Amino acid sequence: MFGDLLDEFTNKCGEVKDGLLRAMSKLLELHDDYFVDQLGERADTYVRFSYYPECPRPELVFGLKPHSDGSVLTVLMVDDVVGGLQLLRDGVWWDVPVVPHTLLVNVGDQTEIISNGIFKSPVHRVVTNAKKERLSVVLFYSARSEREIEPATQLVDEKRPVLYRKIKVKDYIAGLYEHVSQGTMVIDTVKIF
């Protein structure tokens, strides 16, 4: 039963993801399937179920440390009662509002790289709550691990030089956890300054 439900959920989220990838390609004036093609035959899909128990000292403990997602796109179904997800913008942490029955979509690092920095992969974190537990189900869509990604050549010119170097997806993902635990950003390792 649970397997069927998860199957249906991932299939429907897959349609959302493809629709968004096509819209993003259009926005960047790339051909409609540019992003879909970058992911490969079948996108690598990871699902993460997170349970954040109530925490008596939320000021001392993160639910999830600050990070950006290593994905192309992340589709989140966050708890529809308890907030906790926050986004960093201009040095300020903003609460992501809780909106029941709504999927939240996050742009990941691979999209930042492919779009040559036009789409930014936001830094976010989860804070804990002293009184309430929280749940989330998160789907990460990634280009296949053996592929290499790099900024679309159409998005590189004299005014916007190439900002990220080519990288194998597998190597990029391998660096993720190491960097998050050390409080550094893996995307900084592929930036060309």
Ligand SMILES: O=C(O)CCC(=O)C(=O)O
């Ligand atoms: O639990 C959440 O709301 C966010 C989780 C998240 O950012 C992640 O798993 O990468």
Ligand SMILES: [Fe+2]
């Ligand atoms: Fe995340």
